[in-house]
Amino acid sequence: xxxxxxxxxxxxAIGAWILGTGGGGSPYLALLNMxxxxxxxxxxxxxxxxxxxxxDLVAVVSNMGAPLVGQERLTDPRTMALAxxxxxxxxxxxxxxxxxxxxxxxxxxxxxxxxxxLDLPVVDADCMGRAFPExxxxxxxxxxxxxxxxxxxxxxxxxxxxxxxxxxxxMERISRKACVEVGSIASTCKAPRTGKEVxxxxxxxxxxxxxxxxxxxxxxxxxxxxxxxxVLALEGGRKLFTGKIDDIARRTTEGFLRGTAALDGLxxxxxxxxxxxxxxxxxVGWLDGEPHVMTPDLICVLxxxxxxxxxxxxxxxxxRVTVIALPAPxxxxxxxxxxxxxxxxxxxxxxxxxxxx
Amino acid sequence: MRRRIGIDVGGTNTDAVLLEGDAVAAAVKTPTxxxxxGGITRALADLVRQAPAARAAAAVMIxxxxxxxxxxxxxxxxxxxxxxxxxxxxxxxxxxVDWPDDLAALVRGEVIMLEGGHEFDGRxxxxxxxxxxxxxxxxxxxxxxxxxxVASVFSPLNAACEDEAAAILRExxxxxxxxxxxxxGRIGLLERENATLLNACLVALARKxxxxxxxxxxxSGIAAPLYLTQNDGTVMLAEVAEAYPVYxxxxxxTNSMRGAAFLxxxxxxxxIDVGGTTTDVGSLRHGFPREANNVVEIGGVRTxxxxxxxxxxxxxxxxxxxxxxxxxxPASVGYRLTEQALVFGGDVLTVTDVAVAAGLIDLGDRRxxxxxxxxxxxxxxxxxxxMIEEGVDRMKTDAGEAPLIAVGGGxxxxxxxxxxxxxxxxxxxxxxxxxxxxxxxxxxxEVDQIFQNLSRDExxxxxxxxxxxxxxxxxxDPATLTVVExxxxxxxYLPGNSLRTRVRVVGEIAR
Numbered sequence: 001x002x003x004x005x006x007x008x009x010x011x012x013a014i015g016a017w018i019l020g021t022g023g024g025g026s027p028y029l030a031l032l033n034m035x036x037x038x039x040x041x042x043x044x045x046x047x048x049x050x051x052x053x054x055x056d057l058v059a060v061v062s063n064m065g066a067p068l069v070g071q072e073r074l075t076d077p078r079t080m081a082l083a084x085x086x087x088x089x090x091x092x093x094x095x096x097x098x099x100x101x102x103x104x105x106x107x108x109x110x111x112x113x114x115x116x117x118l119d120l121p122v123v124d125a126d127c128m129g130r131a132f133p134e135x136x137x138x139x140x141x142x143x144x145x146x147x148x149x150x151x152x153x154x155x156x157x158x159x160x161x162x163x164x165x166x167x168x169x170x171m172e173r174i175s176r177k178a179c180v181e182v183g184s185i186a187s188t189c190k191a192p193r194t195g196k197e198v199x200x201x202x203x204x205x206x207x208x209x210x211x212x213x214x215x216x217x218x219x220x221x222x223x224x225x226x227x228x229x230x231v232l233a234l235e236g237g238r239k240l241f242t243g244k245i246d247d248i249a250r251r252t253t254e255g256f257l258r259g260t261a262a263l264d265g266l267x268x269x270x271x272x273x274x275x276x277x278x279x280x281x282x283x284v285g286w287l288d289g290e291p292h293v294m295t296p297d298l299i300c301v302l303x304x305x306x307x308x309x310x311x312x313x314x315x316x317x318x319x320r321v322t323v324i325a326l327p328a329p330x331x332x333x334x335x336x337x338x339x340x341x342x343x344x345x346x347x348x349x350x351x352x353x354x355x356x357x
Numbered sequence: 358m359r360r361r362i363g364i365d366v367g368g369t370n371t372d373a374v375l376l377e378g379d380a381v382a383a384a385v386k387t388p389t390x391x392x393x394x395g396g397i398t399r400a401l402a403d404l405v406r407q408a409p410a411a412r413a414a415a416a417v418m419i420x421x422x423x424x425x426x427x428x429x430x431x432x433x434x435x436x437x438x439x440x441x442x443x444x445x446x447x448x449x450x451x452x453x454v455d456w457p458d459d460l461a462a463l464v465r466g467e468v469i470m471l472e473g474g475h476e477f478d479g480r481x482x483x484x485x486x487x488x489x490x491x492x493x494x495x496x497x498x499x500x501x502x503x504x505x506x507v508a509s510v511f512s513p514l515n516a517a518c519e520d521e522a523a524a525i526l527r528e529x530x531x532x533x534x535x536x537x538x539x540x541x542g543r544i545g546l547l548e549r550e551n552a553t554l555l556n557a558c559l560v561a562l563a564r565k566x567x568x569x570x571x572x573x574x575x576x577s578g579i580a581a582p583l584y585l586t587q588n589d590g591t592v593m594l595a596e597v598a599e600a601y602p603v604y605x606x607x608x609x610x611t612n613s614m615r616g617a618a619f620l621x622x623x624x625x626x627x628x629i630d631v632g633g634t635t636t637d638v639g640s641l642r643h644g645f646p647r648e649a650n651n652v653v654e655i656g657g658v659r660t661x662x663x664x665x666x667x668x669x670x671x672x673x674x675x676x677x678x679x680x681x682x683x684x685x686x687p688a689s690v691g692y693r694l695t696e697q698a699l700v701f702g703g704d705v706l707t708v709t710d711v712a713v714a715a716g717l718i719d720l721g722d723r724r725x726x727x728x729x730x731x732x733x734x735x736x737x738x739x740x741x742x743x744m745i746e747e748g749v750d751r752m753k754t755d756a757g758e759a760p761l762i763a764v765g766g767g768x769x770x771x772x773x774x775x776x777x778x779x780x781x782x783x784x785x786x787x788x789x790x791x792x793x794x795x796x797x798x799x800x801x802x803e804v805d806q807i808f809q810n811l812s813r814d815e816x817x818x819x820x821x822x823x824x825x826x827x828x829x830x831x832x833x834d835p836a837t838l839t840v841v842e843x844x845x846x847x848x849x850y851l852p853g854n855s856l857r858t859r860v861r862v863v864g865e866i867a868r
Contacts, residue, residue, distance in 0.1 A: 029450065029547075032450055032454055032455055033449050033450060036449060036450070036454065066477070068477070068544060068807075068857070069477050071544055071545040071546060071547075072443075072477070072510050072511050072544060072545070072546045073443070073446045073447065073482075073510060073546075074446065074447035074449070074450045074546060074547065075449075076446070076447065076448055076449045076450075077449055078448070078449065155445045155446045156445060156482075156483060183476040183477065183480075183482070184477060244750070246755075246756045247755075247756070264756075314651065316754075317753065317754045317755060318750055318751040318752065318753055318754070319751075320747075320751070
């Protein structure tokens, strides 16, 4: 276990936004909360999963809802803490630590907000290694772990426990319904995990990884080096395309932001075209009409100059972007993993082929 | 004949024009004075001397960067009270939370957070704490604070809490100025609240400045009503506008773009304004600048309200050029161009020197740049053109070719041909395009709201109806209203096919 400084949370916000692969929501408001907490003397701690005892209990948390509602009903550490303590009361047991559901986007910082209030450490892990749009797209679901109970806390005195659910799909439907009812924003504590489950089924080291990516970007900017090259070198990633966005189409269906973006090549890619499809996050990329990269490989779209990640909601015509791929956690690449998060899980009739294969 | 006077008060110059119908009848340029009004009085006197008919103008429109400069330079700002309505939501991120420390220290007076606010679908979040509001109003009065900013959760969808807060403030402390966040629009509580608080801290300065403008006008013997121009290229009567100084933050570049549209008689075009230090690129849609849909920082404060979408580049006539390795700016000699540039006898290589050496313009002493290596001139010019080309392309919204209108003192830097540009248009009176833009301003109304369970067409029709009502309320002639902007964005994770729809309409001033 080691202390985590505010500078690392700042780096985490940058790295997690890149690992968000276009989704996961901006970490800005969560970061502002952490700045407030550190100003008041809070100090967070990061726990290596190996330090967990097999029967320790770990809270898996996330903020659930519509990103736009989050712009008005601002996220609050106390609500996140409430979801965690509700679960403790329901179980009649105390948590040893908190961990993130998804390291991509704002949910990378949510466990730190809850942990800061409750004085618990944060486990250096998550269960996506990136961001994904649906509840069953986690390493815990891939390992067929139990999906209940779930607690959901509203900022008012509303609290919901989903005691059981017949499947991940049912858990998603029931909790989503409750979330919409309280205003499409809520803090949630997902099915609790034992130390053994975390060690065997979580994606380990993802917090450290996100902090490292953010640091690499910051260091490159300070030294006036290319931040994208720094990310690629650190993570063993691959540059797929550099170009400018010349078409963008978005629509909301079944509560998801779906759409496509088209890129015209620049520099070494002049004369070539790239197309991206997304469902909240980037799912598939085509180079000159041929499938080139697909989920679960991480498809990240970065501002070519600043290296800042660009979300699927903020893509626009004329942006100069670089598309990179980062390797997916191995569990997502297994046949079972691909059933949950491969291209067919997003409706693309493609056999998964990794750019890193 | 319809006569209008347009005035642009910039950091360096105060420009004034007289428009007679669609013709520029007179145009003058005078230095801006520290008291601002001195420059205006002088410009008006010069204008009347050039065209005595200016005295019979039906309206005077002033655009000014005075309020932006006050924020950037941290001067003439008032201490304000912030009232946030939305508890128990958002308690951990109070008003001023993401302001730069130096600015917050100047502006932050009382900070009051109360229960209330609404949901995205218009339901109340919790009942509004009316008693708490009354107590807060008394506290504000006791603290001697003269300006209050009120922001309530989801107030752009339901403004009831903010309106009730304003009514209580009027009762308890009738002399305070009140800025309500829903009047400034946009969803995004912190950014909307920031704009509200910036507005609140500028209200006294705006009132003082507007009254000085009115006096300058009276002293010039012009009896016309005074309007202030807004970020979106429209106007408000000065006595109304003085309550919303943030709405004139970007009126300089906006007026310049509107003037470019008018002078070139084109409504759909890109505009490039090349000045001494920076170049602004914008995009005209139906003759108005396209609006920014994202966060705009002012003096280090993140805001989200009606602002033009502008790309500013560190490129202008005074921008420094270094060889080996070749670098263009971003440093500039600014207003000292006429002392420091090579062609003016100085020893700094500037973009203007490159342009003179390349024969793009004849300025100063050409012989002083003949010794510069042709390779350097060629490479520097190629880099400048590439910067312009990329900046212009970034502001386009689709891949089709569009015309580009070039204005500003440095417009000679814009090459006659650019990739993605159908033609580069130059206009007469380009040096006073901003004052012309002020003179032609109209009145607008805008709506930005989430609609549920409506088809896209129905949502847009509903938004249009609301926007038209707002424009008429602001003084537009209903018979002249036209829609200038329609935008819709589907929202992820919200049920019922939620659509965020923004519609803006404009019309001529009703008389």
